[in-house]
Amino acid sequence: MRSLITEMARDNKMAYRDSIDLMKKIIDISGQNVFSCNLCGKCTAGCPISDAMDIKPHQVVRLVQVRPEALLDSKAIWLCACCLTCVSRCPKMIDIAKIMEAYRTIVLSSKREDFIEYSPELSSLLPIQALVAVRSKYSMVHLPFYSPTVRLRKYFTRERLLMLMGGKKT
Amino acid sequence: MKILYYSGCLSQSKTTGLTLPMQAIANSLGIEIIEIPSICCGAFFTKNIIDMYGPVRVFLNARKLGNEVMTTCALCYNVLKQTNSLIRSDPKRRSEISSFFGEDYDGGVKVYHFLEILRDKIGFDKLSDIIKVDLKGLKVAPYYGCLLLRPYEEIRLDNPENPSIFEDFLASIGCEPVDFPYKTECCGSYLGAISLDSVIEHSHAIIRSALTSGAEVIAVACPLCHFNLDQMQERIMQKYEDISNIPILYFTQLLAIALNVEEKLLGLEQHSVNPRPWLRKIARIQHGV
Numbered sequence: 417m418r419s420l421i422t423e424m425a426r427d428n429k430m431a432y433r434d435s436i437d438l439m440k441k442i443i444d445i446s447g448q449n450v451f452s453c454n455l456c457g458k459c460t461a462g463c464p465i466s467d468a469m470d471i472k473p474h475q476v477v478r479l480v481q482v483r484p485e486a487l488l489d490s491k492a493i494w495l496c497a498c499c500l501t502c503v504s505r506c507p508k509m510i511d512i513a514k515i516m517e518a519y520r521t522i523v524l525s526s527k528r529e530d531f532i533e534y535s536p537e538l539s540s541l542l543p544i545q546a547l548v549a550v551r552s553k554y555s556m557v558h559l560p561f562y563s564p565t566v567r568l569r570k571y572f573t574r575e576r577l578l579m580l581m582g583g584k585k586t
Numbered sequence: 587m588k589i590l591y592y593s594g595c596l597s598q599s600k601t602t603g604l605t606l607p608m609q610a611i612a613n614s615l616g617i618e619i620i621e622i623p624s625i626c627c628g629a630f631f632t633k634n635i636i637d638m639y640g641p642v643r644v645f646l647n648a649r650k651l652g653n654e655v656m657t658t659c660a661l662c663y664n665v666l667k668q669t670n671s672l673i674r675s676d677p678k679r680r681s682e683i684s685s686f687f688g689e690d691y692d693g694g695v696k697v698y699h700f701l702e703i704l705r706d707k708i709g710f711d712k713l714s715d716i717i718k719v720d721l722k723g724l725k726v727a728p729y730y731g732c733l734l735l736r737p738y739e740e741i742r743l744d745n746p747e748n749p750s751i752f753e754d755f756l757a758s759i760g761c762e763p764v765d766f767p768y769k770t771e772c773c774g775s776y777l778g779a780i781s782l783d784s785v786i787e788h789s790h791a792i793i794r795s796a797l798t799s800g801a802e803v804i805a806v807a808c809p810l811c812h813f814n815l816d817q818m819q820e821r822i823m824q825k826y827e828d829i830s831n832i833p834i835l836y837f838t839q840l841l842a843i844a845l846n847v848e849e850k851l852l853g854l855e856q857h858s859v860n861p862r863p864w865l866r867k868i869a870r871i872q873h874g875v
Contacts (some may be wrong), residue, residue: 464772468784473829494780498630499732499772504746511737517632538779543813544595546776549630552637554780 438484438522445518452508453477459502459512465495473502473512480515491517494554520553587707589698591619591646592859595810597627603835603853604658604809608700614845615708615716622648622655629661630776635682640870641669642683645695650783658700658838660808664733664741666697669742678826698736701751701807701837702743710758721868727801728752728763729792731811732768732772732824746770755837756805759844763795766799768792789814790822793829803864804834812836817858822832833861843868865870 443450459473460466466473468490476493478547479486487493496516503511591612593605612619628640644666650656657663673680674693684690704713730749738746747770753763773792774785791831793815796804806812817833823829839852843865854861 464774464788465784467775468781495777495784497732497772497775497777499775500736500746501732501770501772503737504736521634542778543809544777545629545647545809546779546813548595549661549776549810550627550779552630552632552634553776578713 435483435485439480441522442480442484442515442518445521446511446514447513448510448512450480450510450515452478453481453510454508456507458505458507462501462505464499465497466503469495476512476515477510487519488523492516493523498553523554588618588620588652589615589703590652591621592627592644592648592657592662592666593621593624593659594653594659595624595629602841603812603856604807605838605857606853607838607847608658610847611838611842611845611852614847615704615713617708619656620651622651622757625653627662627665629665631665632802633672633679635679635686637684638669638672638683641666642673642687642691645670645691646689648685648695649691653694654696656696656698656700656703658807658836660699660731660733663697663699668737668740669812670695670697684695699743699807701755702805704755704758705751706804713755714758714760717759717844719760719844719868719872721840721844722762722871724761724871725764725800725802726755726756726761726797727766727796727804728769729796729804729806729811729815730770731806731808732770732775734807735770752807752837753803756840759841762871763839764799764801766795766801768795773811775808775810775814778814778818785814786818786822786825790826793819793822793832794826797832799830801832802833803861806834806838807837819859831859833857833859833864835861 426514453474455474455478457474460475460476463469463473471487471490471492472480473492476487493516496513498516500511500513503509503513506512589776591608593608596602596605608619622644625643627644628637644655647650655666657666670693673683673691680690680692704710730752735741735743735746735749741827743749744751749770753765753770756763768791771792772788774781778785793804804815806815813833819831819834823831832858838852842852849865
């Protein structure tokens with residue numbers, strides 16, 4: 417087991433120690449015992465979004481055990497709809513949605529920017545509940561170190577400020 | 587019977603069909619509902635402390651008036667129940683929240699869904715005596731979605747894979763519940779914000795499954811399910827040709843129809859698929875034409 421992890425980590429640039437740290441962090445945030453998984457695949461069979469995912473739910477659990485860094489840039493963690501079908505069908509009671517949430521928290525806190533941009537067309541189309549839910553899921557406003565000034569600074573560039581104040585046009 | 591009622595952001599938003607008939611329903615059922623100040627519940631449960639501001643504030647407002655809260659929205663129900671169970675099981679998070687609000691909250695306010703009230707406090711057999719309009723023989727497909735049932739450990743409303751509360755409710759108001767395999771599948775909910783195609787695909791599967799089971803109308807309890815099945819139906823039909831128009835109604839609207847609540851209180855204006863032809867069919871059955 418140990419040698420397998422070392423081998424995998426060596427291939428993927430990430431140092432062995434970092435890989436183990438990331439795994440511990442995921443297990444700590446999600447509170448799930450990923451090692452109890454017996455790879456039956458019932459989660460993937462039931463998942464409504466699995467055909468759009470690049471890494472399937474049962475592979476996610478396996479990858480946390482052997483190569484946790486592979487999931488950091490995957491599409492799967494953002495596509496999970498948190499419908500919890502996988503949780504209710506898992507014979508080992510592993511909450512995969514919580515693992516996905518742990519990954520989202522880690523990625524958002526390291527990137528320090530929102531995952532999606534709201535387009536005006538989308539905001540007028542979707543109901544308010546959807547927008548609020550999307551805000552909690554894909555944005556990092558709620559993370560403690562986030563400062564709203566980052567976003568404001570991004571929006572109020574020098575050109576836009578000058579334009580708003582009716583100043584000189586370039 | 588007196589109960590606190592939390593309507594959430596629904597009463598101020600576009601989709602009012604779920605909450606608009608509630609006052610009239612409560613009057614006919616003989617329940618007194620006291621609405622607690624509305625603040626958004628957050629709409630998505632995460633363990634982050636700032637996201638828990640909404641639900642905990644709801645509980646703190648409710649605690650001044652009583653210790654049982656009822657809601658009709660599946661999203662609010664899910665978020666409030668999960669917050670309660672997290673506070674009860676995690677003393678560290680509880681102390682963080684109490685220092686944030688300056689008030690200690692122990693997770694003691696009980697949360698009910700309106701279906702739960704109908705089942706446990708009023709009783710479905712008693713409900714069938716109260717109804718005024720006979721909806722006999724109307725085939726309705728109950729669509730649960732995911733938020734009403736899962737996660738089972740925290741919610742405990744009904745079996746997460748094979749529930750029956752919605753069917754029992756529909757049978758008690760006289761409809762004929764249709765069993766269809768997609769009743770607990772996810773419709774994609776707010777995933778429309780990043781992948782509209784996958785929402786269209788899943789909503790199509792649900793609608794097709796209900797239609798092939800012979801349903802005339804789909805009953806929902808969640809505003810996002812309603813949006814994905816009703817407002818998106820036009821886009822679904824552009825992409826797939828094997829479905830026809832089917833009206834989507836909230837369970838409160840169906841109950842209001844059965845209790846003979848006047849039509850302007852049903853909130854039918856927001857529906858993109860017009861349910862009025864279906865309502866006229868009920869009227870025809872009533873008058874025996």
